[in-house]
Amino acid sequence: MTASPTAPSPALAASDNGVAATRWLATGSLLALIVLCLAWELVLAPLRPGGTWLAIKALPLCIPLAGILKNRMYTYRWVSLVIWLYFTEGVVRGWSDQPPSQWLALVEVALCLVLFTACTLHVRLRQRNAKAAAALAEASADSGTAAPAVH
Numbered sequence: 001m002t003a004s005p006t007a008p009s010p011a012l013a014a015s016d017n018g019v020a021a022t023r024w025l026a027t028g029s030l031l032a033l034i035v036l037c038l039a040w041e042l043v044l045a046p047l048r049p050g051g052t053w054l055a056i057k058a059l060p061l062c063i064p065l066a067g068i069l070k071n072r073m074y075t076y077r078w079v080s081l082v083i084w085l086y087f088t089e090g091v092v093r094g095w096s097d098q099p100p101s102q103w104l105a106l107v108e109v110a111l112c113l114v115l116f117t118a119c120t121l122h123v124r125l126r127q128r129n130a131k132a133a134a135a136l137a138e139a140s141a142d143s144g145t146a147a148p149a150v151h
Contacts, residue, residue, distance in 0.1 A: 019129065026076065027068050029066040029115040033086065036060045036108060036124035057089075073126060080119035087112035 041047070041055035060082070067075025092107035097105060 014128070019122060021127060022118045023071060025067075026079075026115060026118035027123055029111050030061060030065060030068055030079070030117060033108065033111045033115065034058050034065070036104065036111065037061065040104045040108075041121075045097075045104055048127070057086075061086075069148045075121060076119045076123050080116050080123070083112050083115050083119075087116075 029071060037058035040057055041057070042051040046052050047054060052144035064075050064079045064082070068079065087109060090112060092105075092106045094102055
C-alpha cells in the first residue's frame with residue numbers, strides 16, 4: 001500500500017504538530033512573562049509600596065508579541081536572544097532578593113527558559129519543514145507528479 005501523492009507525509013504532519021505546539025508554548029510563556037513583570041513590580045512584590053517604575057520592563061516584551069502572534073520567523077529568532085536579559089535579571093534577583101520577590105524571580109527564570117526553548121525548537125522545526133517541502137517539491141518535479149500541499 002502506498003501513500004497518495006497529494007497526502008502529506010506522516011513526518012511532515014507530525015512536524016506541523018510540533019510547530020503548532022512550540023508556537024502556542026512561545027506565545028503562552030511570553031504572555032505569562034509580561035503579566036509576571038507587571039504584577040511583580042506593581043502588586044506582588046514592588047520595591048516601594050504602591051509600585052515602581054521598574055514595571056516598564058514589561059514594555060520591551062510587548063514588542064515581539066505581535067510578531068509571535070503573526071508567526072514571523074525573524075521574531076522567534078531575535079526573541080530567543082533578547083530573553084537572556086530577563087533571564088539574567090531573574091537570576092540576579094533570585095540570588096539577592098528576599099521572598100516573595102525571590103520566588104517571582106525564579107518563576108521569571110523558568111518562563112525565560114521555556115520561551116527560549118519554544119522559540120529555538122520552533123525555528124528548527126520550521127526550517128526542517130521548509131527543507132522537507134523543498135526536497136518533496138524537487139522529487140515530484142523530477143517525477144512529473146504534482147507536489148502535495150504543505151502548510
